[in-house]
Amino acid sequence: MERGPISKFIEKNYLHFNSAALVDAAIGYEKYIDAGGKMMITLGGAMSTAELGISLAEMIRQDKVSIISCTGANLEEDIMNLVAHSHYKRVPNYRDLSPQDEWDLLENHYNRVTDTCIPEEEAFRRIQQHIHKIWVDAEAAGERYFPHEYMYKLLNSGVLEQYYEIDPANSWMLAAAAKNLPIVVPGWEDSTMGNIFASYVIKQQLQPSTVKSGIEYMAYLAEWYTKNSEGKGVGFFQIGGGISGDFPICVVPMLYQDLEMTNIPFWGYFCQISDSTTSYGSYSGAVPNEKITWGKLDIHTPKFIVESDATIVAPLIFAWILKQ
Template sequence: MNKSKYLRGKRIAPTPITKDTTLVQLIETTFQAYNAARLREGAQLFADRMLGDDVTVGLTLTGALTPAGLGISAIIPLIEAGFVDWIISTGANLYHDTHFGIGLSLHQGNPQISDVVLREEGVVRIYDIFFDYDVLLSTDSFFREIIRAEEFQHEMSTAEFHWLCGKYIAERERVLGLTNQSVLSTAYRCGVPVYTSSPGDSSIGMNVAALELQGGKIRINPSTDVNETAAIVLNAKRSGGKSAIFICGGGSPKNFALQTEPQIQEVLGIEEKGHDMFLQVTDARPDTGGLSGATPSEAVSWGKIDPDQLPGTVVCYVDSTVALPLITAYALAKRAPRPLKRLYDKRGEMMNLLKSEYEKSERR
């Protein structure tokens, strides 16, 4: 009998699937190998460890997730359950999220249809998602209208900007009789700060830029975002807790979330070790050198991940539109809701902590 230590893994002996098999049973007993196993490990990491009461969970969003309905189906339930404490998203996801909150419609379509024909008929395509060109114009009009308000006319972080946008979207939902249609309005109600790593790289940023041409005084300060996100992570650690990052896709939001630790350690000179848990769902390969495919072990070399916590990292190579609903359903089935941390309301307090520790640093 071979007694190699490499044969100590759990025996592959799945339970046959029946009509009564639950999603939890499906994931735990039939996802035995390859990326199914990584998805199981990721779901278990999220539900069993990342959702501990002392863990602050950041979620990053890349790729066209909200147009596919994942804001409504997965992200909003995670926020309301207290399973997501802060978010970094592409601006595009937040722009398309707004369509739903202001009562506009997107439709399933056939990706084989000629784009020339679609253009002639005023239909915009995101792979197999179709919507009328007027959806863009109506959403642009909504943003131009609200950002003219006096409360927008000053310098702010993207968290404050999105909080204000969420307030107006929530009011539009109320008027239209809609419920739980927008990530931004839900984040507003739940006190979840929402950042974007590239404020100008979306139709929201384009409309902000247009207002500037008209003399608007709104200014988005990326440096405030860098410091506020670092403060969130430092606060999680200094309060005796842990920091976890759930990455959907990769790209700029991934780096913006992970760079919080180099900002704390390398730039500000504050003693820290890195994020404690890391879950990424991606289709990007690591061997091309892109950030989206960079592994947790590579992140250790940058100080982004605590080297002692590498067992608390999982990378699952699968489409986020497949993985996120499954992980969400698994977590909601396995864990009771957590109290909302309402980190948006604590930004000043967390920034004071960051400043006080930086004042003691030799890097000043």
């Protein structure tokens, strides 16, 4: 398949510095999966609100990603954008906002993520009324599921279709639900839906055990990694920093050191897109080689770091892999 205009532009112009690192990482990703490797993508920050779904959904449909680790915010915000896109408010001059301006946004039920404000009623509450019923029904049936499984149930039920405001092809969660793609959501409790679920627990309307925990996610990931690490193994493509990357990368040293599975392979590819600087113990800004000392990466693991804005870099890397 011949490369399209975006890939050709990248090939011609991205020759040095971070642009060259972008190309090296993209070629490394492509070679890895073409050789039979599987890839985990981790989503930090607010990549769903940045509408990464436009490119990530196609990556999922074309089997260029085997598993995702994401924050609870990224899990839900792709769905929020799906059902409330026209109600979002963009604030291009966000750097000039005063505390009073910010307060006025709050009073008008807008929650700001950089230059984009998420509408509370149309996004949070619209999902809440439907997900609450799914939680209640599961508990009544004595069933327990992971946060992403509840979201799959929500999407697959069709109850949100009446609200769709974007092309469904641009929702990575819809693409993931269609394939029942494995997802790990560490720290789900700090998301909006996690907070809402906690409020029902505090009001004694739901039991905490109705949603499976982070420890259960680690056990789920350990089983998945063990089954999928044979042959070419599993690569690690980290978008941003934080818990979505820190949590899953630890599964390898846990299997090797704590479960004494001494034949478990290291991650077979590593790339991080981050603007976090290497300083003062920042793990998000740590260079890949530091991960060797923790038993996460091998000496020979292909390692890439693109120190730039992930909202710019990730869609370009995905465009290269998709030959766009």
